[in-house]
């Protein structure tokens with residue numbers, strides 16, 4: 486759950502030039518809905534919590550729904566599936582160690598955040614890449630501001646509490662996570678553009 490305003494702002498900024506207003510609003514609503522309480526509990530794949538493979542699989546499945554919906558001449562489910570896909574793709578950078586691994590390859594000063602590569606193959610395939618683990622109840626107490634310090638003292642280094650880059654409060658790496666998430670959103674859109682026939686793509690963007 487990168488904080489809701491960041492999901493909304495980056496999805497809007499990246500996709501606004503490509504979708505009709507009504508399509509865009511549905512994509513954004515489906516993205517944000519993943520962080521409602523019903524989407525947080527028991528849905529590790531939605532947010533790259535605990536398990537890298539579940540997140541990867543969820544993205545592939547939602548991409549499949551986009552294509553299958555457009556093949557059957559539907560449209561609403563394609564927008565919803567794409568909104569869900571963008572949420573998970575964005576959370577990847579705030580809930581895994583991808584950004585620390587990307588930064589670690591530079592010995593001195595790393596390039597600025599806009600130059601981050603969101604899909605560097607050797608990092609994506611590395612056995613060192615992992616998702617932050619949710620330790621209950623401490624990782625829930627982490628979300629209560631008064632208990633955050635205490636929960637961090639007790640949580641291990643591989644916990645969501647220690648690893649997350651959900652907001653600027655988490656330090657300078659947040660800017661990299663945000664930039665990577667925005668670039669990945671465009672990457673996912675362009676990937677669908679390649680996969681869809683021109684007719685299906687025109688219906689998808691609704692323009």
Ligand SMILES: [Zn+2]
Nearest residue numbers: 486487532576
């Ligand atoms: Zn999330």
